[in-house]
Amino acid sequence: xxxxxxxxxxxxxxxxxxxxxxxxxxxxxxxxxxxxxxxxxxxxxxxxxxxxxxxxxxxxxxxxxxxxxxxxxxxxxxxxxxxxxxxxxxxxxxxxxxxxxxxxxxxxxxxxxxxxxxxxxxxxxxxxxxxxxxxxxxxxxxxxxxxxxxxxxxxxxxxxxxxxxxxxxxxxxxxxxxxxxxxxxxxxxxxxxxxxxxxxxxxxxxxxxxxxxxxxxxxxxxxxxxxxxxxxxxxxxxx
Ligand code: UDP
Numbered sequence: 688x689x690x691x692x693x694x695x696x697x698x699x700x701x702x703x704x705x706x707x708x709x710x711x712x713x714x715x716x717x718x719x720x721x722x723x724x725x726x727x728x729x730x731x732x733x734x735x736x737x738x739x740x741x742x743x744x745x746x747x748x749x750x751x752x753x754x755x756x757x758x759x760x761x762x763x764x765x766x767x768x769x770x771x772x773x774x775x776x777x778x779x780x781x782x783x784x785x786x787x788x789x790x791x792x793x794x795x796x797x798x799x800x801x802x803x804x805x806x807x808x809x810x811x812x813x814x815x816x817x818x819x820x821x822x823x824x825x826x827x828x829x830x831x832x833x834x835x836x837x838x839x840x841x842x843x844x845x846x847x848x849x850x851x852x853x854x855x856x857x858x859x860x861x862x863x864x865x866x867x868x869x870x871x872x873x874x875x876x877x878x879x880x881x882x883x884x885x886x887x888x889x890x891x892x893x894x895x896x897x898x899x900x901x902x903x904x905x906x907x908x909x910x911x912x913x914x915x916x917x918x919x920x921x922x923x924x925x926x
Contacts, residue, residue, distance in 0.1 A: 692915045696735040696811060698838035698846045699726065700831065700885075703744035703772050705849060705905055713744055714775050722849075722905065723779035726816065728912045730785050735811040737841050738818045739834035740776060742768030748826065762826030766793060769830060773820035774799070780816055787816040792824030792833070804840055811841060831889035839896050846898060847914065848885065849905030854922030855884050871923045884924060893924070900924040 705722065708715030730736055745768035751761030773789045780787045788810050789799035799820060800806070810817050822833040831848075838846050852860055853868070855877070860866035874894035877884050884890065884902055893900055903914045903921040913919040 692729075692732045692734050693917060694734055694844045694915055696737070696841065696843050697729075697915070698737045698739065698834055698841070698843040699849060699911070700739050700834035700846055701741070701849045701905060702830075703741040703768065706740070706772055706775065707744040714772070716775075716779075719775050719779045720782070723776060723783055723785075725905070725909070725911045726776075726780060727783045727785050728909065729915055730814070730816060732912070732915070733814075734915065735814065736816045737811065737837060737843055738773075738776065738816060739822075739830050739837060740769060740772040740818065740820075741830040742766070742772060742822075744768075745771060759826040762828075766821040766824070769822055770795070770798065770820040773818040776818055785816055786814070787818055789818045789820050792819070792821040808841060817841070829886050829889065831885035832892060835885070835889045835892040835898065838898055839892070843898070846893065846900045847911065848900055848902045849911065850902060851904065851906060853904040853907065853910075853920045854902050855882055855924065857882075868920065869922045871925060874924060874926060877924055890924070894926065897926050 706714050706719050708718035742765045746764045748762035748765040752758040777787045777789050790802050790807055791799050792802050794801040807817050819837045822828055822830050855869050855872055856866040858866045874890050877890055901921050901923050904910050914921050
């Protein structure tokens with residue numbers, strides 16, 4: 688079709704758990720492939736795509752430290768988990784013919800590229816999907832904050848946060864039938880009401896740079912492309 692997308696450059700943030708499918712841990716290859724197809728369908732529109740993938744399907748710093756590990760060590764393990772997910776997504780995208788770069792906040796030259804802002808921008812201009820791995824490179828942060836940081840640095844027009852539900856609700860829609868979806872909501876309301884869109888530091892960083900966050904369902908086939916074309920339901924978090 689000839690639809691012209693409303694966005695030129697976007698950040699897609701997904702959790703590590705999105706790659707798990709219905710399994711209990713790690714990577715589910717058919718699910719990784721399904722998401723790669725969603726990304727390709729948007730890439731085919733000519734949209735420049737940045738991605739950040741979490742690591743929760745493999746390791747989370749907080750749960751590691753709850754078991755007695757030093758928090759910073761546990762967080763570094765979490766960051767390494769995001770590199771594995773990024774490599775899996777790179778492999779799935781390249782299988783579909785989409786050129787990608789995995790760019791790590793922690794240099795590991797044999798595995799992927801180090802983060803150099805201007806170089807990443809150049810990749811985007813050449814229509815390579817940039818998958819930013821290892822979070823921010825710092826413990827005590829999350830990949831939501833990493834996605835917001837990189838989206839700002841790459842001048843993305845919005846963050847698309849793919850979740851299990853089609854937006855932000857006043858209560859959990861999987862538990863309450865009368866849960867109400869917000870069409871739009873402000874950053875401050877999200878923070879005041881403690882709505883679990885992204886963690887507070889990510890929301891504040893988006894707010895301070897007027898970066899819209901669009902929450903949509905990743906489970907909806909064709910959902911990412913539809914949302915970019917202004918179809919389907921989502922919630923827009925804005926100023
Ligand atoms: N992490 C970190 N610094 C960052 C990003 C991530 O220390 O900048 C660690 C942290 O321990 C986190 C783990 O990596 O628990 C996995 O990331 P996250 O929990 O954001 O993954 P998701 O919930 O999105 O799957």
